[in-house]
Amino acid sequence: MKVSTIIMTCAVFSAIATGCRYDKAAKGANSSGDAAANNGGVDDLAAESGSLEDIAAAGNGKSWEGLGYTRCTDVEFAPVYFAFDATAIQPSELGKIEAVAKHLQDNPGRVVTIEGNCDERGSTEYNVSLGENRALIAKNYLLQNDIAESRVKTVSRGEENPAVEGTGEAVWSQNRRDEFLIYKK
Numbered sequence: 001m002k003v004s005t006i007i008m009t010c011a012v013f014s015a016i017a018t019g020c021r022y023d024k025a026a027k028g029a030n031s032s033g034d035a036a037a038n039n040g041g042v043d044d045l046a047a048e049s050g051s052l053e054d055i056a057a058a059g060n061g062k063s064w065e066g067l068g069y070t071r072c073t074d075v076e077f078a079p080v081y082f083a084f085d086a087t088a089i090q091p092s093e094l095g096k097i098e099a100v101a102k103h104l105q106d107n108p109g110r111v112v113t114i115e116g117n118c119d120e121r122g123s124t125e126y127n128v129s130l131g132e133n134r135a136l137i138a139k140n141y142l143l144q145n146d147i148a149e150s151r152v153k154t155v156s157r158g159e160e161n162p163a164v165e166g167t168g169e170a171v172w173s174q175n176r177r178d179e180f181l182i183y184k185k
Contacts, residue, residue: 064111064153069183072110075103079163079177080138084119087133089141097138100180101145107184111151114138115179119172120159131156138178 065071077100080093089097104110116131116138135154142152164174 064113064183069111069185072182072184075182077103077180077182079179081173082134082176082178084172084176087130087137089137097141097178097180098145101142101147103182104142104147104151105145110182110184111153112142112147113153113155113181113183114142115161115181116154116156117161117163117175117177117179118157118159119175120162120167121172122159124158127158128156131158134176134178138180 078096080089080096082088082093083090100112104112114135116133116135118127118131118134122130132154135156139149139152139154143149159175162171162175163177164171
C-alpha cells in the first residue's frame with residue numbers, strides 16, 4: 001500500500017473519530033473513562049464487511065496454541081500506541097504495524113494475535129470494547145496489506161494487562177496499545 005494511501009486512511013479515520021464524539025452522559029459512562037467513542041472507522045468497516053460482531057467473531061474461537069501453533073521467540077514487535085479516547089492509528093505509529101505486515105508477508109506460515117489494551121480509566125465493559133476496537137483497526141490494516149484474515153486473531157485485554165503500573169498520563173499512554181504476538185506451526 002502506498003504511503004499516501006495509508007496517510008489518507010489515517011486522516012479519514014481521524015476525521016471520523018474527532019467528528020463523532022461519544023456522549024458519555026447519555027451512555028452513563030464515567031467521565032474519566034478511556035472511551036471507545038471515536039472508533040477510528042470500525043463502524044464503517046463493519047458496514048462494509050458485515051456487522052462488528054461478525055468481524056470480532058472471525059478473530060475469536062480457538063487460540064493459536066489450540067490449533068497446533070507455538071509462540072515465536074525469535075521475533076518481537078513494538079506496540080502500537082493510541083491517543084486517549086481513540087482507536088485511530090496515528091501516522092507516527094504506522095511503521096510499527098507495517099513491520100508486522102512485512103514479517104507476515106515474508107513468513108506465510110506465521111500467524112498473529114493482536115491484543116488490544118486500554119488504560120485503567122473507564123468501566124471494565126467499556127475498556128474491553130475499546131480494546132477490541134483497537135485490535136480490529138490493526139487487523140483491518142493487515143487485511144488491507146494482503147494478510148489473509150485466517151492468519152489474524154484479535155483479543156481485547158481491556159485494562160487487565162497494563163504494561164506499566166501507576167497513574168498519570170505518562171503511565172496511561174503506555175497502556176493504550178496494541179501488541180502483536182506471532183505464532184508458527
